[in-house]
Amino acid sequence: MYKILILFAHPRFEKSRVNRALLNGIDQIPQVTLHDLYERYPDFNVDIEQEQELMTEHQIIIWQHPFYMYGAPALLKQWIDLVLEYGWAHGRGGDSLKGRIIFNALTTGGSREVYAADGYNRFTLREFLTPFDQTATFCKMLYLPPFAVQGTHLLTEAQLLHYAARYRTLLERLSQGDFSLESMRRFPFLNDWLDHGSGAPES
Amino acid sequence: MNHTFLQDALVYLGAAILFVPIAKRLGMGSVLGYLLAGITIGPFFLGFIGGPGKDIMHFAEFGVVMMLFLIGLELEPAHFWRMRHLILGSGAAQVGGTALLFLVLFILVGFNWQAALAIALALAMSSTAIVLQTLREKGLNRTESGKISFAILLFQDISVIPILAALPLLAITSVKAATSEQTTFFGGLPGWAQTIALLCAVGLVILSGRFVIVPFLRFIARIHLRELFTASALFIVMVAAYLMELVGLSPALGTFLAGVVLANSEYRHELESDIEPFKGILLGLFFISVGASINFGLILNRPLTIITLVCGIIAVKSVVLFLTGKLNRLTFDQNLLFTFGLAQVGEFAFVLFSFMHQLHLISGEWTDTLMGVTAISMTATPFLLLINERFILPRFGTPETTRKEADAIDLHHSVILAGFGPFGSTVGRFLRANGVEATILDNDSDRVDLLRKMGFKVFYGDATRVDILKAAGAEQAKILIAAVGSPEINHELVDKARQLFPHLEIMVRAENRFDAYEFMDIGIRDIYRETLDTSVRMGIDVLIKLGYRRYSAARAGQKFLKYDEAAMRQLAAHRHDQSAYIFTAREQIQIQERLLTNDREANPSLNDHAWDSDLFIKPYADDRSER
Structure with a gap:
């Protein structure tokens, strides 16, 4: 059993159709803690101590956010800069997060195809996420491929429900330990792992 | 007759x-x-x-x-x-x-x-x-x-x-x-x-x-x-x-x-x-x-x-x-x-x-x-x-100043805070909490005694008196905070200080919008209306209780503050069109009316399209269909 912490950052959640669907009923899953950063810190004054405590209480951490201008919303960046302190998350004696699993769950307006060398975003989503990858690694955490809902502007209601169900499955399997890191890392997206690689548990 | x-x-x-x-x-x-x-x-x-x-x-x-x-x-x-x-x-x-x-x-x-x-x-x-x-x-x-x-x-x-x-x-x-x-x-x-x-x-x-x-x-x-x-x-x-x-x-x-x-x-x-x-x-x-x-x-x-x-x-x-x-x-x-x-x-x-x-x-x-x-x-x-x-009083009562401990000019007291009532005390405590020791002027001897006991540097007396301002170091200080409770005294203090100590940066507490106009008329820029921020903060909390997202409410509050300051400056310029100089109740109501109309026309939160992805759905969709 793993405890999952969703660090959710959306400055206009009330207008977000997709994230609302993704999060719908999520916090009813046992083991899942939904932490709504913009609701908790409207003044950007992140409570570092409390955030670190939350991190240590959970084994799996998810940065869930819309993908704005190829990055995270400002408050999530603020959170990363403040909470992942030297001496706690990295550097000498900074082993608090060692071995924890972390990944991004994000929503993008553009479809998967446009995030490619020949697409008009020119880079893959995974390439854009390099800073998150290295931050996680720097803090001795295990970084996984993202779970992504893409092409959000054109999603039909049915597609949206499908994504929400997949996300729910993902969380449930993670919390039950029904996953293998190696198999997950073989895919560019956790979505693909759920669709194709859902194999036997690790041990 | x-x-x-x-x-x-x-x-x-x-x-x-x-x-x-x-x-x-x-x-x-x-x-x-x-x-x-x-x-x-x-x-x-x-x-x-x-x-x-x-x-x-x-x-x-x-x-x-x-x-x-x-x-x-x-x-x-x-x-x-x-x-x-x-x-x-x-x-x-x-x-x-x-x-x-x-x-x-x-x-x-x-x-x-x-x-x-x-x-x-x-x-x-x-x-x-x-x-x-x-x-x-x-x-x-x-x-x-x-x-x-x-x-x-x-x-x-x-x-x-x-x-x-x-x-x-x-x-x-x-x-x-x-x-x-x-x-x-x-x-x-x-x-x-x-x-x-x-x-x-x-x-x-x-x-x-x-x-x-x-x-x-x-x-x-x-x-x-x-x-x-x-x-x-x-x-x-x-x-x-x-x-x-x-x-x-x-x-x-x-x-x-x-x-x-x-x-x-x-x-x-x-x-x-x-x-x-x-x-x-x-x-x-x-x-x-x-x-x-x-x-x-x-x-x-x-x-x-x-x-x-x-x-x-x-x-x-x-x-x-x-x-x-x-x-x-x-x-x-x-x-x-x-x-x-x-x-x-x-x-x-x-x-x-x-x-x-x-x-x-x-x-x-x-x-x-x-x-x-x-x-x-x-x-x-x-x-x-x-x-x-x-x-x-200077001889037998609470002394106007405390004896100087040393001859060295203390560089710490570059801020003079006049008036240590409910408003000034908050400013003073905040500054002190951040290591800035303001020199305080107050005319309530009981309060002065208390403050001295707590180790504040306090001058006792009428802040509009030139000798007291001088004794408090107005000649060396950088900033004067005029936070006296009575608007009349506060105005007098500001007038005197501007005349006699032109180098001082003056920051004033204004009782309300109309008080602020008067400070604006004499060219003061740093004006802080007593009730503005608090009222907006309360408004933000009302929105939250009604179910608004905290961040959206906070942002609406920030936008409103900014808009209100701008509206005040704009109205201040037009104020004298009305020929009258002193505010009557009726004029205040007229100004309120104009403010309320402006609020409706220029709703500061209405055009906040930040993070509003709906806006580029259409161009994006068009773009996509071309591809």
């Missing part, structure tokens, strides 16, 4: 306009300015106005009448109830103690006991008009001494009713014959009947207040004509005054009662704001006529008697006042302020003395003498307070 009326009005107003600003400039306060104006234009110097000054007095007493109406209005029963111990305890101690001492003294001088008692009671009164005006001007009405002063003055004002009612009783036993001049309706009646008549009149005012005036005001208010309401307010004051005069009571008391009766009605605030300007100008007139009525001839004839009387009376009153202050555990500074503030004989003494004269309790000569003494003691008050403030 006859010729002399215009002439008189010109002389009065002219003298006030000339003398009061000079007195203010010299730091003497407006009361002394009015008094000096009165002395100058009075019969003994320039002789512009009335002989013995009594008819002027009659007209100007109406200022006192209105003041008491306003004091009555402020006396909500709940407020009175909360202060009852202070009012009854200290009031009785002061009036009783003073009266007793004077009674003994005047019997020793050779008066019969009735006359001595009457005089003693009259001399126990202090001047509500002078004290309240002075306290407000100095911004001291919220200090301990201010509160006790108010309580005692209130007790005195109320006790004038029974004293006036009792005077005829004293008269029966001394003079059998009825009064020759029938000035009042009941003048011819025997003493006991007069007493009953007075009590009936008081009852009548109270009852009619409840059952006639309030319904009447309700009727007037429904007509929605502001000037009609003002007229009604004046009408009520005058009716109450007239009724009382008819039965031989002081009109001031009638209106005081009427005020108390109306204090609980829903029209209290409206009445207050309608009467206030009339009160101000008539009270000024009253001070002028007190000055004009000082009989310098009498003083020249019997200089020793008068001087002895004035000094003796002030001394006796001071002793009792000081002890009363001690009883209330006033600190030394506060007690001195309280003692000197109330040491004069008040305006009600005029009423009481003339009534005694009518009742043949005292001779005409003594009446004149005592009235003269009263006027002189009133004139002496501002001087006494000035002496106390400049010479006695």
Whole structure:
């Protein structure tokens, strides 16, 4: 059993159709803690101590956010800069997060195809996420491929429900330990792992 | 309107306009300015106005009448109830103690006991008009001494009713014959009947207040004509005054009662704001006529008697006042302020003395003498307070500055914080929490003592005084924070500081939007409206409770603050289009109206499209379909 912490950052959640669907009923899953950063810190004054405590209480951490201008919303960046302190998350004696699993769950307006060398975003989503990858690694955490809902502007209601169900499955399997890191890392997206690689548990 | 009326009005107003600003400039306060104006234009110097000054007095007493109406209005029963111990305890101690001492003294001088008692009671009164005006001007009405002063003055004002009612009783036993001049309706009646008549009149005012005036005001208010309401307010004051005069009571008391009766009605605030300007100008007139009525001839004839009387009376009153202050555990500074503030004989003494004269309790000569003494003691008050403030307190009271520990100029005190009330204290605490030690200026000695104990660097005194500003290091400081509670004093401070210390960066607390406009007019940029941020913060929390996302509500609040500051600057520029300079209530409403319209047109949150992905759905979709 793993405890999952969703660090959710959306400055206009009330207008977000997709994230609302993704999060719908999520916090009813046992083991899942939904932490709504913009609701908790409207003044950007992140409570570092409390955030670190939350991190240590959970084994799996998810940065869930819309993908704005190829990055995270400002408050999530603020959170990363403040909470992942030297001496706690990295550097000498900074082993608090060692071995924890972390990944991004994000929503993008553009479809998967446009995030490619020949697409008009020119880079893959995974390439854009390099800073998150290295931050996680720097803090001795295990970084996984993202779970992504893409092409959000054109999603039909049915597609949206499908994504929400997949996300729910993902969380449930993670919390039950029904996953293998190696198999997950073989895919560019956790979505693909759920669709194709859902194999036997690790041990 | 006859010729002399215009002439008189010109002389009065002219003298006030000339003398009061000079007195203010010299730091003497407006009361002394009015008094000096009165002395100058009075019969003994320039002789512009009335002989013995009594008819002027009659007209100007109406200022006192209105003041008491306003004091009555402020006396909500709940407020009175909360202060009852202070009012009854200290009031009785002061009036009783003073009266007793004077009674003994005047019997020793050779008066019969009735006359001595009457005089003693009259001399126990202090001047509500002078004290309240002075306290407000100095911004001291919220200090301990201010509160006790108010309580005692209130007790005195109320006790004038029974004293006036009792005077005829004293008269029966001394003079059998009825009064020759029938000035009042009941003048011819025997003493006991007069007493009953007075009590009936008081009852009548109270009852009619409840059952006639309030319904009447309700009727007037429904007509929605502001000037009609003002007229009604004046009408009520005058009716109450007239009724009382008819039965031989002081009109001031009638209106005081009427005020108390109306204090609980829903029209209290409206009445207050309608009467206030009339009160101000008539009270000024009253001070002028007190000055004009000082009989310098009498003083020249019997200089020793008068001087002895004035000094003796002030001394006796001071002793009792000081002890009363001690009883209330006033600190030394506060007690001195309280003692000197109330040491004069008040305006009600005029009423009481003339009534005694009518009742043949005292001779005409003594009446004149005592009235003269009263006027002189009133004139002496501002001087006494000035002496106390400049010479006695600095030497014996809380020192204005603390001794310097070292000669080194401390670089830490580059901020001067004037006014450590609820507003200033928050600023000061915040700065201190961040390692900035501001030099504090405050005029409440109790607060100064406390702050010094807590290790703050505090200068005690009137922040508008140049020497205190200098002592606080205004010449070296970088920033002056003007956070005095009284807007008038704050403005004065800003004016002085800009003139004398042009290098200082001035940041001001403004009471409200209109106060802020005035600071803007003189070119101050850093203006902080007291209530703005708090109100917006509350609004944000209301949105959150209604289900808004916290961050969206916070952002809406930030946007509103920014918009409101901009709107204020914009309106400030247009403000003088309206030709009027001083804000009337109506103008304030006009500006509010314009603000509200602007808010609707330029809703600061309406166009906040940040993170609103819907906006590029269409172009994006088009783009996609092309591919």
